[in-house]
Amino acid sequence: MTEEHLDRRKRKFWGWGYADTSVSDSEILEIGGMLRDKFGLRLRELAKAPDISEIELREPRVHAPESLAGICQNDTWARAEHTLGKNLGDFVRGLAKQFDNPPDFVAFPRTEHDVVSVLDWAHTNDVAVVPYGGGSSVAQGIEPIVSDDYRGAISLDLRHLNRVLEIDRASRSALIQGGVLGPDMENQLRPHGLSMRFFLQAFEFSTLGGWIATRAAGHFATGFTQIDDYVQAMRVVTPSGTLQTGRIPADGAGVSPDRMFIGSEGTLGVITEAWMRLQDKPTFKVATSVPFSDFDKAVDAIRALAQSGLAPTNCRLLDPTESLLSGASDGSDSILVLAFESADHPLDTWMQRAAQICADHGGRVSAEALQGRSAPEAGHAGAAGKWRNFFVRGPHYKEGYSRMGVLRETFETACTWSAFPELHARVMQATTEAVKRECGDGVVACRFTHVYPDGPAPYYTVVASAKPGGELQQWAAIKQAASDAVLATGGTITHHHAVGRFHRPWYDQQRPELFTSALRAVKQTVDPNMVMNPGVLIDPK
Numbered sequence: 001m002t003e004e005h006l007d008r009r010k011r012k013f014w015g016w017g018y019a020d021t022s023v024s025d026s027e028i029l030e031i032g033g034m035l036r037d038k039f040g041l042r043l044r045e046l047a048k049a050p051d052i053s054e055i056e057l058r059e060p061r062v063h064a065p066e067s068l069a070g071i072c073q074n075d076t077w078a079r080a081e082h083t084l085g086k087n088l089g090d091f092v093r094g095l096a097k098q099f100d101n102p103p104d105f106v107a108f109p110r111t112e113h114d115v116v117s118v119l120d121w122a123h124t125n126d127v128a129v130v131p132y133g134g135g136s137s138v139a140q141g142i143e144p145i146v147s148d149d150y151r152g153a154i155s156l157d158l159r160h161l162n163r164v165l166e167i168d169r170a171s172r173s174a175l176i177q178g179g180v181l182g183p184d185m186e187n188q189l190r191p192h193g194l195s196m197r198f199f200l201q202a203f204e205f206s207t208l209g210g211w212i213a214t215r216a217a218g219h220f221a222t223g224f225t226q227i228d229d230y231v232q233a234m235r236v237v238t239p240s241g242t243l244q245t246g247r248i249p250a251d252g253a254g255v256s257p258d259r260m261f262i263g264s265e266g267t268l269g270v271i272t273e274a275w276m277r278l279q280d281k282p283t284f285k286v287a288t289s290v291p292f293s294d295f296d297k298a299v300d301a302i303r304a305l306a307q308s309g310l311a312p313t314n315c316r317l318l319d320p321t322e323s324l325l326s327g328a329s330d331g332s333d334s335i336l337v338l339a340f341e342s343a344d345h346p347l348d349t350w351m352q353r354a355a356q357i358c359a360d361h362g363g364r365v366s367a368e369a370l371q372g373r374s375a376p377e378a379g380h381a382g383a384a385g386k387w388r389n390f391f392v393r394g395p396h397y398k399e400g401y402s403r404m405g406v407l408r409e410t411f412e413t414a415c416t417w418s419a420f421p422e423l424h425a426r427v428m429q430a431t432t433e434a435v436k437r438e439c440g441d442g443v444v445a446c447r448f449t450h451v452y453p454d455g456p457a458p459y460y461t462v463v464a465s466a467k468p469g470g471e472l473q474q475w476a477a478i479k480q481a482a483s484d485a486v487l488a489t490g491g492t493i494t495h496h497h498a499v500g501r502f503h504r505p506w507y508d509q510q511r512p513e514l515f516t517s518a519l520r521a522v523k524q525t526v527d528p529n530m531v532m533n534p535g536v537l538i539d540p541k
Ligand SMILES: Cc1cc2nc3c(=O)[nH]c(=O)nc-3n(C[C@H](O)[C@H](O)[C@H](O)COP(=O)(O)OP(=O)(O)OC[C@H]3O[C@@H](n4cnc5c(N)ncnc54)[C@H](O)[C@@H]3O)c2cc1C
Pocket: 085, 086, 087, 130, 131, 132, 133, 134, 135, 136, 137, 138, 141, 142, 158, 178, 179, 199, 200, 201, 202, 205, 206, 207, 208, 209, 210, 211, 212, 213, 214, 215, 216, 217, 218, 265, 266, 267, 269, 270, 271, 272, 394, 395, 496, 497, 498, 500, 533, 536
């Protein structure tokens, strides 16, 4: 990919992806047909996507100073593009042309020095700064909503900090700039035979800095799941100065400075670079899918797998509704998508043992898997293939759901295995009741995205008919019921979607009070004027 290509390809100001690509109407209607036929949803005529000429933004409250003018833009496209994230409410508001909180301008730093200059100016002028990676936040992390205590708010888009700067082959790690998108990073690592293998669903339009700032969780279902495990060292620019942590494989020297910034969601500073742990490209892969007629037995099988030490790369359990939604089955079974990969050794022994565990718990395991081989339909075909395609295309469908009047959104959590049965029962009951009350129809589906020896990360999908103009209220009521049930039964408000502004009410309940004071003291030190992403994680002033 040439530099020109990286810099100039325009992203949509609303929706997902580049401005010159779109999911076709026929693809959206095909999904709509499935939802109508299988779940009885009421579809609307496809709404037209908004055109930039129809978008009206409030006048900018502040302007870039002369010294920064060369890296700043305040045209309607740039401001609109940096207003909304990628959750249901963002898509609904975008479609309704509601861009109420645009940044006053957008800064596009080309160097770390530019980042320092922007923060210096913002800090001195009481202007809030919202760091922006790929803008794939589903937690209102990038929407510049700030109080009148600030003279204005700007978005700091890091897309030009998009280079792999140095590779340490012996230590299998690389120094990478924070604004690089997933595919651009992998393209630069590939010639070295290396990969981060951190394929979160939003991989195409999210950045390394965004992953670190939100504690994202990627491709691996066990072992290395969250970005925390991949970070070796990092460099952060704060309004009080720049901080560089040391490159150490494991460090016992007190509280970890990396851990202070991982998950800070742009509230403490800007992650400009990080040394990241990489993987060799896997050459051995083995995969299968296992149907279970009993969801509870499937859960027991996954727990046994998670505690076995086998560490499957993929270990995703889809309940019958999730299987039906993704086309992985006809909805009568739960499906486990199971895979192992290695750059070093064949995996038949691992697969054999995993298949036996599944069979012991009632899974209908293929003869090939029991012999340690891939099932003929595994990977890119059959149930696993259908699930994979749906997963990869998923982000592109999001705007389509809103356009055809389908209320579709997800929420996720993590809990211990001992807490899971009650959490799942109460979450399903509270959410299903809220969905029926608010929408009159609809379903709630569950899958495990990640599993740990001590518990799963359950991920729920809601699909229902939307009330025209009432979608935000419908989802607010459903989300409230679901999140209250999650917290009441020992779950976290988010395993990997971050806190942002949207999850604040529950994060405020979950976070220990003394920790709030400590976090505030840290913020006071690195960001004394509280200009960094105010309203995210803790109250600004
Ligand atoms: C369809 C879809 C699928 C998704 N799938 C997953 C998934 O599988 N796993 C997962 O973990 N998440 C997922 N997400 C959520 C989202 O992709 C992650 O939160 C991601 O890490 C955000 O990265 P970004 O670069 O887009 O950050 P942005 O959305 O731009 O920003 C997110 C937050 O990080 C801050 N930030 C961004 N860059 C920096 C930086 N360099 N320095 C400091 N702060 C910064 C922002 O201020 C903001 O608070 C998904 C989202 C969508 C829309």
